[in-house]
Amino acid sequence: MRPKVIRKYDKKIVVPEGGVIDYGESLSKKISTPGLEHMVEKILISRGCLAKRIRALAKKIVHDYRRAEAIQAIVILKGATIFSADLIRAIYELNGPPIEIDFIRASSYKAEAESSGKVEILITLSDNIAGKDVLILEDIVDTGITLNNLKSYILRQKEVKSLRICSLLDKPSRRQQPIEIDYIGFEVPNYFVAGYGTDYAEHFRYLPFVITIKPSFLEDKL
């Protein structure tokens, strides 16, 4: 049997505990929203690092979907929008298959959702996903509850040809429900992160990099 070739883009990228993947961006200059800087602890993942990793994910996806006619992306609102826009364009640049784009939104991150294990669908799919190769795009998997619920919901709608999951970030230390994630950008420690689509109380989504929020602001979040 031929040994399995581990390609560079197959490698897991783990952000070290207390560590930073930072290519020297200056935090104070970049966060321009007055009054919010004090909530920010540090840049966790820089723009350069995000761009590099997204290209690697795109490469793997293009390889895995080389026989697919098209990819039906399902972008989970709101957090996955910015990541998805960059990933989808990277797949195009690498001559991947055409991508159809749909959106879904679930109630996010409420104490009740965590304890009950239920999420509410707020915006549902508009495309017909029957027979499609579906790729769910998520910003961060934490307890796993949202994604598990969305996955079952999507599978209940129509019979899809295949279904895979891609998440920019993964916080495995917080998992309550097991979920298989096919493509992970970065495994992160138990920080509350924001930026690059993810938010802290709707703030910071616009930042082109991932930051951590100071623990003193998180009493109701973690």
Ligand code: IMP
């Ligand atoms: P889960 O259901 O606990 O896996 O949570 C998933 C959702 O919670 C994500 O889609 C995010 O919207 C949100 N979330 C979890 N952790 C964080 C974080 O550190 N920062 C921002 N949002 C988060």
